Amino acid sequence: MQDKKIRIQDVAAMAGVSVGSASRVLNQAANVSPDVRAKVEHAMAQLEYQPSHTARALRSRSSRTIGCMFSDITNPLYARAFRTLEDAFRADGYMLLLAHGLNDVERELESLRTFQTRGMDGVICAPGHERAPELVALMNSMSMPIVLYDREMPDTRADALLFDHVRGMKDACNQLFAFGHERIALALWNADSRPVRKRIEGYKAAYCAAGMEPPDLILRQPTPTSSVYEDLLRMLEGPAPPTALIAQGTHILVSALRAVARTGRRVPQDFSVVSIGDSDFTQTHDPPITALRTDAELVAAHAKALLLDRLSGRVQIVAPPRTVVAPYALIERASWATRR
Known part of the structure; x- marks a missing residue:
């Protein structure tokens, strides 16, 4: 390692180019020839040059950092989302800073204020409190672009990336109807958030479209x-038990499968199961579990495009909010079958 701090001027001198050309390579500018870029990158590697990100941020007014706040990062969906978002933004030279909202509105407000004071270029967030007026007010006061991750906050100026939960639930229910299942249980968590509201909406809409009253x-x-174990066990041992289940998330799914096994039912011979969300568990379980899954890489690409369009000026900061809807795919596996 060099004892002397290497400057961009040293890189330019070794590469045999101007300081301006070396700076354009460092800032990933488009108007640089491949030959110049190769020379500068080689010189940077030889000199072990480490750019000052603070100085670059002051010059460009960009921190190359995106704030990312999720309501509950223990949820495998959000853990997977962060990994794919980080990979997508890293390819464009951005780093992600993760904040855990813990479904606590005060903590979510604190996280957003921190993103603002630390000069984040933009924010991707899935707050647990979509309807909290203080969150709406804070978001509308922030100067950086915001992308809502599967949240509806129509009173904000934020762009939104939404999942088509209604269509996904209809697809799953309709196939279960085709298998002869008319009493389908739905297990999810008791949150007043868009994903839960839309899943219930899709579930009820599928029943109504099939000419059936949605069961309780x-x-x-x-x-x-x-755990859904006790509640589902009571339902399965009741006078009119379900013959199929759609379960949100791995934790609820695991406890549901325990309840099904406790009653002596076999999957799929006696009971059909669908997971909302795909995971290692659903793929490796015996039998593998049919799942509703989103394309994480496609979702990350959409989120990145929404944010970078604003940051680059391709879409003005003051332009109306935009919405992108990501579909679900129904991954059919061996956990469902025709009702006997």
Whole structure:
């Protein structure tokens, strides 16, 4: 390692180019020839040049950092989302700073204020309190672009990336109807958030479209990590038990499968199961679990495009909010079958 601090002037001198050309390579400008870029990158590697990100941020008024706040990062969906978002933004030279909202509105407000004071270029967030007026007010006061991750906050100026939960639920229910299942339980957590509202909406809409009254078989749990074991067990041992289940998330799904096994039912011979969300568990379980899944890489690409369009000026900051809807794919596996 060099004892002397290497400057951009040293890189330019070794590469045999102007300081301006070396700076354009460093800032990933487009108007640089491949030959110049190669020379500068080689010189940077030889000199072990480490740019001052603070100085670059002051000059460009860009921190190359995106704030990312999720309501509950223990949810595998958000953990996977952060990984794919980080990979997508890293390819464009951005780093992500993760904040855990914990479904606590005060903590979410604190996280957003921190993003603002630390000069984040933009924010991607999935707050647990879509309707909190103080969150809406804070978002509208922020100067950086914001992308809502599967949240609806129409009183904000934020762009939104939404999942088509209604269509996904209809697809799953319709296939279960085709298998002869008319009493389908739905297990999810008791949150007043868009994903939960839309899943219930899609579930009920599927029944109504099929000419059936939606049954009273919705189990709502306090948290995504709650057990549905006792509630589902009572339902399965009742006078009109369900013959199929759609379950949100791995924790609820695991406890549901325990309840099914406790009653002596076999999957899929006696009971069909669908997971909302795909995971290692659903893929490796015996039998593998049919799942509703989003394309994480496509979702990350959409989120990045929404944010970078604003940051680059391709879409003005003051332009009206935009919405992109990401579909679900129904991954058919061996956990469902025709009702006997």
